[in-house]
Amino acid sequence: MSSTAKDFDEKARGEFARFGTTRVRRGELLRHPVYTRFLHWSVAIFFILSLSTGFAIYSPWLFRSIAPLFGGGPWTRALHPWFGLLFEIFFFFQFLNWVTPMAWTAADRRWVKRLRAYVTNKDPLESEEVGFFNGGQKLYFWAIVLSGILFLITGLLMWFDHLAGRWIVAISYVIHDLAALLMLAGFIIHVYEGTAHQPGTFRSMIDGTVSEAWAWTHHPSWFRSVTGRDPREAYEREKQRQERGS
Amino acid sequence: MSNPRTFQIQEISAHPGPVPGAGTRLEEKVCKYIDVTTCIGCKACEVACVEWNDHPFRETTFNDTYQTMPSTEWNYYNLIKFAEDERDGNLMWLLRKDQCMHCEDPGCLRACPADGAIVKYENGIVDFQQENCIGCGYCISGCPFDIPKFHPKTNKVYKCTLCSDRVGQGLEPACIKACPTGCLKFGTKSDMVQIAGLRAKQLQEVSGFADAGVYDPPSIGGTHVIYVLHDIKRPERYGLPANPVIPPSYTYWKWLAKPIGLWMGLLGIGAVFFHRIFYGPKLPEPEVPELRTGPREEIDAGRKEQP
Numbered sequence: 001m002s003s004t005a006k007d008f009d010e011k012a013r014g015e016f017a018r019f020g021t022t023r024v025r026r027g028e029l030l031r032h033p034v035y036t037r038f039l040h041w042s043v044a045i046f047f048i049l050s051l052s053t054g055f056a057i058y059s060p061w062l063f064r065s066i067a068p069l070f071g072g073g074p075w076t077r078a079l080h081p082w083f084g085l086l087f088e089i090f091f092f093f094q095f096l097n098w099v100t101p102m103a104w105t106a107a108d109r110r111w112v113k114r115l116r117a118y119v120t121n122k123d124p125l126e127s128e129e130v131g132f133f134n135g136g137q138k139l140y141f142w143a144i145v146l147s148g149i150l151f152l153i154t155g156l157l158m159w160f161d162h163l164a165g166r167w168i169v170a171i172s173y174v175i176h177d178l179a180a181l182l183m184l185a186g187f188i189i190h191v192y193e194g195t196a197h198q199p200g201t202f203r204s205m206i207d208g209t210v211s212e213a214w215a216w217t218h219h220p221s222w223f224r225s226v227t228g229r230d231p232r233e234a235y236e237r238e239k240q241r242q243e244r245g246s
Numbered sequence: 247m248s249n250p251r252t253f254q255i256q257e258i259s260a261h262p263g264p265v266p267g268a269g270t271r272l273e274e275k276v277c278k279y280i281d282v283t284t285c286i287g288c289k290a291c292e293v294a295c296v297e298w299n300d301h302p303f304r305e306t307t308f309n310d311t312y313q314t315m316p317s318t319e320w321n322y323y324n325l326i327k328f329a330e331d332e333r334d335g336n337l338m339w340l341l342r343k344d345q346c347m348h349c350e351d352p353g354c355l356r357a358c359p360a361d362g363a364i365v366k367y368e369n370g371i372v373d374f375q376q377e378n379c380i381g382c383g384y385c386i387s388g389c390p391f392d393i394p395k396f397h398p399k400t401n402k403v404y405k406c407t408l409c410s411d412r413v414g415q416g417l418e419p420a421c422i423k424a425c426p427t428g429c430l431k432f433g434t435k436s437d438m439v440q441i442a443g444l445r446a447k448q449l450q451e452v453s454g455f456a457d458a459g460v461y462d463p464p465s466i467g468g469t470h471v472i473y474v475l476h477d478i479k480r481p482e483r484y485g486l487p488a489n490p491v492i493p494p495s496y497t498y499w500k501w502l503a504k505p506i507g508l509w510m511g512l513l514g515i516g517a518v519f520f521h522r523i524f525y526g527p528k529l530p531e532p533e534v535p536e537l538r539t540g541p542r543e544e545i546d547a548g549r550k551e552q553p
Contacts, residue, residue, distance in 0.1 A: 057359045057382060059504055064361060073360050073380035074401060121525045161383045162396070169387035170357075170493030177499070181507045185514055192518035198528045213530035239532045 009096045022208035029215050029226055031204040039094040040205055046087035047187070053080035054180055081159045088152050095145065101132045102141045107221075111135030124217070128231060131221040136193075140186045147179035154179070213238065275435035276369045276413060278422065279442055280343050281474040282484065283449060283458075284429035287312060287326050287341040294424030295324035295345075298409065318344060320397040323406035324421055331483055342473070342484045343421070343430070346393045346406035348372045350467030353492035354405075356500065357388025370435065370470035371410045376402045390466065390490030408470065438472060445474045465489050 013035045020034030056066035070076040107129040154172035157164040200214040215223040220231035301321040329340040352372045355364040363378040381401035385394045409419035418432040442460040449458035459478025
């Protein structure tokens, strides 16, 4: 990332921290600062608005049920590109905010190889090399980057269809749909992992904090880097403490 | 309108022989016939169209031809297109009345995502219902003839209706009524095809246009507006596509891939829901003992399903 973008991101984080606060209690770690949370939810809101308006136009089976929520078909059509544009703008800042921790590494390649064990909850503790984001989170992030670019290009071509040709619009429409389906798949998994599947995760995007146990369980390498303690050792110590107590 | 077949006589008492008129059927498909070879470019049809549809007279564009404007517009459904061509070293003017072709397989209707914005009647007329139009413009890219036109003020798309309001009352379209040379005719599709065939034959045999023919492109199932052309081998000279097609994304993608995509989305939601049911949550380890109600061993045994 260029230094200008990095400087901007640092500055934005600082400005947001002046207005918002993140209270970190004993036994908790700061996961997402105010600026990140603001970006995440702005992206989320405009993503859901774009998704709903888009799905109304995508499918005749959803048109009648979704379009009235936005004031009817013409309003749905008129709002969709603006929702999409705002999604793109906020995601651009989210991209600057996260591009460094989202860099793909050899550890992520190994994470993908262990996907089956991850999905079946085989290992209660994540591999020690999993950092701030795991391989799955990074895959989702880069899938959004890819879809975001596709959405923007094909969306503009369909928005200004009189400038593009007839066949360009017809092709853009398919690519736009495919990008949406890719994002929808990731979105379903993302929401599930962030709420029902991994309790203690959702608050990281609301309050900005997670418990230390959450950190050494799901992101051991990140736990090591912020606390300086060994994640496995911390886990064993806590286990012994609990067994003594019970 | 009552079904004209309702009072068709089915049986007759004490009548020798078959029932007269048995098996007759009303031909429902309508068609507009345009003979470009007898068009004089008077533009009476343009005026009649604007008048009948109660459109204001809009500004014209002069671009060194006799054409009123470069293309049809949202309030100008009917336009005579002038093209210059050469025949045996002489100038030849090609005058073609351009308007909606009312395709048997309409690309605009295939592309439209809004419920009820485009309809096709039994008689073959393709009509836009502007109150249901959402203004996305997909119909514009679905049309092989560049006919639907977007109106930026109302955000709706408009095109020739084949005067469905007149045809519904048993009248011919306004352009047909205005034509002074008889190069425009209106009737059933089979009659028009027959007349067009005869006219093309006459052009071939009498007038020396060996390649004269009828434009009724089969790639879109035929059209409810047909042309008699001097040269059917090169319709591009008149600005007509030789092989008009609807983009496959509006046919296969829309009716096959889209439902599959939707079902996959639903399956995905079902999958994560049952994943939680089957595999349970990923809790921060070790689990917090305060939440437990009994000794650890018992809880652990309880968590494992017993065979």
